[in-house]
Amino acid sequence: MVDLRVDLGRGLCLANPVMPASGTFAEGLAKVIDLNGLGALVTKTITAELRGGNPTPRVAEVSNGMLNSIGIPSKGIDHFLDETLPFYRGFTAPLIVSISAPTVDDFARAAARLNVPGIAAIEANISCPNIEEDGKAFAMRPGTTEQAVAAMRKVTHLPLWAKLTPNTGDIAAVARAAEAAGADAVVVANTILAMTIDIETMRPTLGNIMGGLSGPAVKPITLRMTYQCARAVDIPVIGCGGIATASDAAEYLLAGARAVQVGTATFTRPGAMNEVIAGLMEYCRRKGFNSVAEVNGALNADLLTHDVMEAAQ
């Protein structure tokens, strides 16, 4: 029997390393699969303020992936605590609540409101625009990452994860800043800023012009970033980006991810997470790993020279 359990720090242990990526999961999936079979449940990002979201079209399909510019529609934290949280309390899988905010103080205020039963951890979506810094995402730079994470760390004892953006020049430095500010884990990574144009209408395909690329197309990029972050920090790295199969997940674990998030794949195959869990168990058996934790760090990169590694930075 393969031990699928993973330890994500601050007392949070998951039954297996597979969970949904924020924004690709909601109550509706419970109609199709048993949510208690997942390592954790991760909510769509909520904000303190009411947000309507972006104009349609909000998604576009591309080769092996999709763009989205949903715009974080949110009914606010009160609505979440009163209407949504009770639904998730009916499940044993730990609930991770994704939050976002336009300022450092708003991040802290949002985090402080989540110290309630039924919430196992906070995932701070710091990939959103910071209105105090000309709209640049917090996680684009180490300094703003550190400020946002430190402000939340002061007000919560819950495990605190920072979800990083791939739209930055030095993601390892951003991960180190999150760790220094007290994050318990980093999630690597959010979507890659992208766009498509309809050449017949000569308009951008998305109502918001630009959006985030996700799906299998991004996997080699976010896998590389996961590898860089896992080498840069001691806290767990949670891999996220284009995972659709167990082999994708195994690649992330080999790159150093302690756990993985499956997102876009669930849109096209609602049972994708279950298939990843079953396939990971089979992979461990086949390769002689007694636990998924053993897969971490098993990457056979000895023959590669330091220069090659640096060239990838």
Added chain:
Amino acid sequence: MRQADTLGVAPPADPFSAQVADTVARVIVNDWVNAEYKLIELDAPGVAADAAAGQFFNIECPATGEDKPFFRRPMSTYAADPSAGRVQFLYKVAGAGTRGLATLIPGQTTRILGPLGMGFSLPETAKSIVVLGRGVGLATLAPLAELAQQRGVAVTALISARASEQVLSVERFRAAGAEVETVLDSDGTSDLGNVEAILRHLHAQGRADGFYTCGSNRLMLLMQRLSAELGIFGEVAMEQQMACGLGMCYCCVRNFTIDGETVSKRVCWDGPVFPLAEATSW
């Protein structure tokens, strides 16, 4: 509160109670019904064939040639037969997804997620309803005619099309006992003024306890105006681009007007059938 509640309609089912399956469905037939539309019938055991009128499926469409549809395609149920374990979809071959779907041959399989969404409701007091559709909207309305027949409710099907070659589903509606009237662009009978006159006439004859529409914005607006003026229960089945079909991605939102306020709703989760009074132009 849904308008239906005030008219003695059973409240909508709890959206969490119904189960949904991602069924591997086997193609029985996939044939052209005219120059633009194909009908696919699938062997789909389990909950799929329990689909109610107005519910839909999210269908995996194979890649073919240069077409590589990444998302599934949402399609309303054209027919569902629980005793045979079969479902049918009527679709216009128009884009990457439907071009792929059109290549499936009997014996091949594809995944269909469903049944999804909230379907049509019939007021308990209704004795006679009018369905008004155009294009593929008729595929959505056909199962409603059969539901009405089972409940002993008379149906008038008003079918709008460009020309007689594009008229769809007349036999389906007739088989369900519906009185069928066709209006065409080619002879000017589909003109809004004429359709309004027909609807008013049906109401005057006591044959319009319910208005149902799908497939045309201008026909929806007409029915909405008349249902408000004449106090007729009404529902509209909406379409929107979708990714997940399960209320998770929030891409299929549309605006609705409820108590004078604009409210954003997910077509896949809150609909695809909505109270006619709440719909806004698309």
